[in-house]
Amino acid sequence: MKSTVDLLIIGGGPAGMSAAVAAYDAGVRDILILERDAHLGGILQQCIHGGFGLHRFGEELTGPEYAGRYAAMVKEREIPYLCNTMVMHLDENRRVTAMNEEYGLFTIDARAVILAMGCRERPKGALGIAGTRPAGIFTAGTAQKYVNMKGYMPGREVVILGSGDIGLIMARRMTLEGATVKAVCELLPYSGGLARNIEQCLNDFDIPLYLSHTVTEIHGKERVTGVTVAAVDENRRPKSETARFIPCDTLLLSCGLIPENELTKEAGVPLDRVTGGAIVDQNRETAVAGIFSCGNVLHVHDLVDYVSEEAALAGNSAARYLRGESEKKIAVGLKTDGRVRYTVPTHVTEAKDVTVYFRVSDVFRDARVEVRLGDEVLLSRKKLKLAPGEMETVTLKKEWLDKADGKELSFAIVTA
């Protein structure tokens, strides 16, 4: 095993593969991807449903097809990658400690590192549901892996807590495989999933979606026998008079995704409190020189197409960094009003057109997205509907950034 590499990419999912391809195409030749799974592709391998790639490839692909296209690009370029390889540690000098069966424990010094580890699901321990802890409680993604990759059905009568897209997709998938999905409960008054998934995964199969509802108790000793479901008030507290028992043998949790940043923290990279991902500039470079971050480890994306796009940007940035071209010219902070929950990037260091991704805190109708410099409104864009489940973008113009050097641009949602 060699001990140095120009660019080391942690994670061989959609972000890692796209970053590798972009860096290669920008001239970097000494690249290594480390992937803990047995294959490249990441979570796309178990997302056998369609709906991926409309932006990136102009056609609707399934997860394995989308992953396969990027894996083919990696292989065409003969970019080295190691599967079944777990990264154990990353330090601020970009020394990576990893292990696999073939090489045991090994270290590699990288001139640049791209973090592309993705995210994981919020587990039951983080939800604080009362009752027993019998078998039959799964995150939706775990159930997806069982059904689509292992050929096991987790259960026959299912209640789903949370209406994220993976939960909705699994409601349809388990129904098609013969299970009965009795209810999807969502704590919030709106679903975090895409409208098309509510339609084709729930409505198509007459699966009820209970908004402003939660699971208040899990029943069963060895195996789940049912759950108590109740409506919640505006403060998200259960209303006990509405509680009712739903018999089921399985509870799926689709309650949000958390960027997986243990390695990032070990390297001393500061994280954003809202996204749970690194604080980055427009190049996706973190506060630690030569360490970049992209994809769902940086902030949870709605579509994989945007993961690929962002990762390509990180790959290009790493290539520039390796050529010694990264110049810091300006300092512009991006501030949010709370209705805009966060922005990626969090700050801008170069005066050029910069696309900013953000998410909103609530559903807003007939609203305007505003970007201001002090009292001056630089951009005011009308939006019929803004929802927390969807990522929004705004492109900052070079001249605004020139003007804002040393100051902050503020992002706000304005409603009538």
Add this chain to the structure above:
Amino acid sequence: MTRNLTCIVCPRGCEMTVLLDENKKFLSAEGNACPRGLSYAESECTAPVRSLASTVLTESGKLLPVKSASPIPKGKLFDAMREIRVALAPDTLCVGDVVLADLAGTGVALVATANAADL
């Protein structure tokens, strides 16, 4: 009469209002951001179709992801699943190769979405 629809063609999920005549025949639609929404609305009000994705067991006992090559009638989804459940795929199949030529009598093929050798 009118009918409200959520377009499922792309992740945008346009909310549409469809105008139907007294025989529930499609007349027009609004709220769609693109022409694909219009054809979705007409199809949805005439003969709704859905894409189907699932897995098929391979000869070596792995799960091969598959999809319908094009959308099939919504009412045929469970018939198609019954055929998919008992199908067996050779280990030589590649992305796009046909697993079942005529899914549940729809005339639509079931195709592989991964290379069986890479599983």
